[in-house]
Amino acid sequence: MPDLLALVLQQSINGVYLGCLYVMVALGLTLIYGVLNQINFAHADFVTAGAFTAFFVATRLATKLLGLPDTAGYLLSIVLAFGAGALLGLLINAAVFAPLRERGDELRPLIATIGVSVLLENGQLELFGPIPYQFDSPFTRETIRAGRIFFTQQTLLVIGVTVAAIALLYAFLRLTYTGKALRAVAQDRETAGLMGINPGLLIGLTIVISSALAGMAGALLGPVLVLTPFAGASVIVKAFAIVIIGGFGNLEGTIIAGLLVGIIEAFTVQYLGSGLIDLVVFALLLVMLALRPTGLIAERKEENV
Amino acid sequence: MSALLRARELRKSFGGVRAVQGVSLEVPQGAIFAVIGPNGAGKSTLLNLLSGVYQPDSGALDFDGRSLAKLPAHRRVRLGIARTFQKIRLFKQLSVLENVLAGFHIHHDTPFWKYVVLGATGRFHDEARELLEFVGLGARAAERAGALSYGQQRMLEIARSLATRPRLFMLDEPAAGLNAAEVDFLLERLERIGARGTTLIVVEHNMDLVMNVAQRVFVMDYGEPLFEGTPREVQSNSRVVSAYLGGEFA
Amino acid sequence: MLAALPWVLHTPYWRGILVVCAMNVMLALSLNLVLGYTGQLNLGQSAFFGIGAYVSTILVKTYHWNFWLAALAAMGAAGLLGLALAAFAVRLRGHYLAIASLGFAVITYQVLLNWESVTEGVRGIYGILPPRGFGSTVALFYLVAGLAFLVYLVLGNLVRSPVGETLRSIREDEVSAASIGINPARWKAFAFGVGAMIGGLAGCFYPGFVGTLVPDAFNIVESFTMMAMVIVGGMGTMIGPVIGTIVLTFLPELLRGFGELRLMIYGLALTLVVLFMPGGIVQAWNALRARLA
Numbered sequence: 001m002p003d004l005l006a007l008v009l010q011q012s013i014n015g016v017y018l019g020c021l022y023v024m025v026a027l028g029l030t031l032i033y034g035v036l037n038q039i040n041f042a043h044a045d046f047v048t049a050g051a052f053t054a055f056f057v058a059t060r061l062a063t064k065l066l067g068l069p070d071t072a073g074y075l076l077s078i079v080l081a082f083g084a085g086a087l088l089g090l091l092i093n094a095a096v097f098a099p100l101r102e103r104g105d106e107l108r109p110l111i112a113t114i115g116v117s118v119l120l121e122n123g124q125l126e127l128f129g130p131i132p133y134q135f136d137s138p139f140t141r142e143t144i145r146a147g148r149i150f151f152t153q154q155t156l157l158v159i160g161v162t163v164a165a166i167a168l169l170y171a172f173l174r175l176t177y178t179g180k181a182l183r184a185v186a187q188d189r190e191t192a193g194l195m196g197i198n199p200g201l202l203i204g205l206t207i208v209i210s211s212a213l214a215g216m217a218g219a220l221l222g223p224v225l226v227l228t229p230f231a232g233a234s235v236i237v238k239a240f241a242i243v244i245i246g247g248f249g250n251l252e253g254t255i256i257a258g259l260l261v262g263i264i265e266a267f268t269v270q271y272l273g274s275g276l277i278d279l280v281v282f283a284l285l286l287v288m289l290a291l292r293p294t295g296l297i298a299e300r301k302e303e304n305v
Numbered sequence: 306m307s308a309l310l311r312a313r314e315l316r317k318s319f320g321g322v323r324a325v326q327g328v329s330l331e332v333p334q335g336a337i338f339a340v341i342g343p344n345g346a347g348k349s350t351l352l353n354l355l356s357g358v359y360q361p362d363s364g365a366l367d368f369d370g371r372s373l374a375k376l377p378a379h380r381r382v383r384l385g386i387a388r389t390f391q392k393i394r395l396f397k398q399l400s401v402l403e404n405v406l407a408g409f410h411i412h413h414d415t416p417f418w419k420y421v422v423l424g425a426t427g428r429f430h431d432e433a434r435e436l437l438e439f440v441g442l443g444a445r446a447a448e449r450a451g452a453l454s455y456g457q458q459r460m461l462e463i464a465r466s467l468a469t470r471p472r473l474f475m476l477d478e479p480a481a482g483l484n485a486a487e488v489d490f491l492l493e494r495l496e497r498i499g500a501r502g503t504t505l506i507v508v509e510h511n512m513d514l515v516m517n518v519a520q521r522v523f524v525m526d527y528g529e530p531l532f533e534g535t536p537r538e539v540q541s542n543s544r545v546v547s548a549y550l551g552g553e554f555a
Numbered sequence: 556m557l558a559a560l561p562w563v564l565h566t567p568y569w570r571g572i573l574v575v576c577a578m579n580v581m582l583a584l585s586l587n588l589v590l591g592y593t594g595q596l597n598l599g600q601s602a603f604f605g606i607g608a609y610v611s612t613i614l615v616k617t618y619h620w621n622f623w624l625a626a627l628a629a630m631g632a633a634g635l636l637g638l639a640l641a642a643f644a645v646r647l648r649g650h651y652l653a654i655a656s657l658g659f660a661v662i663t664y665q666v667l668l669n670w671e672s673v674t675e676g677v678r679g680i681y682g683i684l685p686p687r688g689f690g691s692t693v694a695l696f697y698l699v700a701g702l703a704f705l706v707y708l709v710l711g712n713l714v715r716s717p718v719g720e721t722l723r724s725i726r727e728d729e730v731s732a733a734s735i736g737i738n739p740a741r742w743k744a745f746a747f748g749v750g751a752m753i754g755g756l757a758g759c760f761y762p763g764f765v766g767t768l769v770p771d772a773f774n775i776v777e778s779f780t781m782m783a784m785v786i787v788g789g790m791g792t793m794i795g796p797v798i799g800t801i802v803l804t805f806l807p808e809l810l811r812g813f814g815e816l817r818l819m820i821y822g823l824a825l826t827l828v829v830l831f832m833p834g835g836i837v838q839a840w841n842a843l844r845a846r847l848a
Contacts, residue, residue, distance in 0.1 A: 038650070096826060096830060100829070107596065110596070111825065115783070115827075116822065119826055121822070122819040123822075237657075237661055244654060282665075283662060285654075286658050289643060289646075289654070289655045
């Protein structure tokens with residue numbers, strides 16, 4: 001096949017791979033915003049925590065303790081990272097977010113999430129130290145070839161998990177009672193409360209799901225990241241950009257935006273370093289905020305005076 | 306009496322909702338002018354158009370012969386237009402006195418370096434206290450604004466707007482949420498303000514309230530003008546009554 | 556009493572901490588103007604700190620400017636950048652502004668990192684000297700602390716004046732502030748500009764103190780740290796940020812015996828304060844005084 005086409009296809013696959021990773025991180029963020037109208041600045045640190053959990057499960061627990069093969073170990077680590085994220089989310093929600101819910105203030109919960117973020121970062125710094133960990137996925141070892149396009153099993157795994165996660169999330173939100181209740185709370189908390197739905201419980205559930213997704217994203221991201229306690233920071237920057245471009249609380253928008261950012265990055269990373277990618281993405285973000293703060297796909301709402 | 310405020314064919318839509326359609330009115334100088342209509346009639350939107358919170362999709366708006374087109378809300382205040390809000394918007398964390406003092410913003414003329422270097426303070430404390438007395442809050446100057454009762458907060462908002470020394474003062478449903486005694490006090494104060502020469506526009510949902518105070522009444526329904534006249538004429542107009550009651554009334 | 560400090564804490568290490576503390580006080584006061592008094596959620600203050608450091612250093616080292624002129628220029632540059640951020644603040648509120656300001660800080664950081672021809676990027680600039688006549692740490696402390704004190708006085712006068720009322724009105728309710736004639740855009744620009752200039756001023760002294768200049772010192776983590784100092788101390792008051800800075804600068808040092816846990820002080824303090832005492836130490840102090848009265 002012609003060179004250019006091969007190049008485009010190759011980068012597209014890389015782009016989709018990256019995009020899926022970003023989508024996994026951004027999904028939790030946008031979910032929390034949709035239901036709570038809040039931004040969780042600590043989200044990145046849930047991702048990092050997930051990555052570290054996955055690392056230790058895959059390299060120590062699964063292989064050394066349980067004697068499982070590498071591949072199973074990695075898959076297990078993804079599941080456990082999901083669980084760890086959920087647990088962490090549960091804890092933080094109970095300790096920090098729930099108590100602040102009643103006050104109706106916009107500033108305080110936001111700053112609380114910043115506080116939690118700093119706390120988690122330094123906590124993980126204390127536990128794991130500042131030196132990067134080398135987290136290799138066993139699925140990256142072999143390259144698969146289709147014509148002139150190269151990818152690895154990891155690529156397929158990531159894309160597969162992302163698609164599955166999105167599908168399950170949609171199924172949950174559209175088909176189950178709890179999911180519908182969650183959407184009700186997202187639209188109008190008071191009325192939902194009047195209809196016998198317990199908003200506090202559902203909000204807690206949202207946070208748990210979001211953190212679980214973040215943890216799982218961390219496991220998938222492990223091999224790609226420089227794994228230090230501050231690893232989340234490099235990703236959260238893009239995650240925010242994605243959520244804003246796609247529209248806060250807008251699932252479809254977030255997915256599209258995530259894939260878009262991934263593809264743009266794949267195509268331009270050869271010409272610009274990754275640092276400059278950050279710059280470009282954020283410049284794009286600022287332009288978006290200046291022109292259309294509510295995102296590409298969201299609706300406009302006039303402020304009610 | 307010459308017209309202080311003149312609006313011609315104002316229109317404003319939000320998405321598919323036509324909030325204000327083709328409203329024209331003239332508010333004479335020194336008058337107490339009421340805008341009434343059932344809920345959802347577009348009265349608040351009209352007030353927002355007049356005060357500059359929204360810009361009209363089309364139509365003209367003049368104040369004292371000067372066009373208000375494209376002029377943002379804060380600039381209209383300098384021309385002498387003040388307003389209060391339907392949902393009370395006070396500076397809740399500041400004290401009662403500080404709220405009123407803030408209202409004197411446009412009257413400050415000290416260059417700010419004097420504040421910084423010499424520690425000069427504002428000059429309007431006395432006038433602010435007079436305004437507080439006028440609305441019956443003189444004794445509560447030092448309290449946090451958020452701690453006042455609803456009725457008192459409403460009066461504080463009025464005092465704060467009066468601090469701008471407006472020629473045209475617009476109030477959005479000032480009587481909402483007030484008990485009977487508070488409403489009487491409010492209406493009496495409004496009469497006094499009008500007597501001093503300030504032109505008033507009062508948006509009210511409750512017909513009876515404004516009948517005692519207003520000299521001219523403008524009725525809206527579904528964003529459109531329905532009728533305009535003296536309070537008497539409005540009260541006896543069958544279309545107005547049916548708009549409120551939803552039926553024929555002989 | 557302040558003047559005696561360098562003699563009480565007389566090891567070079569502690570004197571260094573004093574200088575850092577004075578710089579942080581200036582930074583906290585600058586952020587407090589924007590965050591505490593004007594109510595704008597600004598997470599980008601680290602950008603102004605960095606611009607101040609780089610502009611002044613480059614002017615002195617590469618173009619041989621006089622330090623004080625360079626500092627003025629750096630303040631100006633930071634101020635202009637502050638106005639740019641203010642342009643976003645005019646259109647955005649709450650968390651949108653938080654993210655925009657974060658993006659602002661990230662972009663600035665990336666520019667400092669990648670514009671290697673000018674900033675030397677990761678390699679850093681070496682051999683930076685403190686301003687002439689202030690070579691010793693003690694002298695530098697007096698200088699920075701003196702300036703911080705000046706900033707405290709000036710800003711204090713400003714917030715007690717009608718300008719302060721205006722800023723607080725914007726913080727409380729922007730729409731009704733406009734209804735009494737306040738131009739939110741203009742005053743936000745003012746707050747951001749002044750806040751940025753003071754942040755830039757603090758930045759001028761940092762490279763001279765440390766000796767080398769790398770972009771990593773102006774990571775967005777710095778913004779969070781500054782925010783913690785302002786909020787823990789008590790935002791929206793003048794003395795709050797000062798107290799918060801002192802507490803958060805010295806406490807980790809005093810807790811050195813407890814290992815790395817001391818770093819968690821920032822996150823812990825911020826979270827606890829936001830949860831239980833949003834007015835910070837100042838609020839706690841006032842509540843205590845009211846109880847004892």
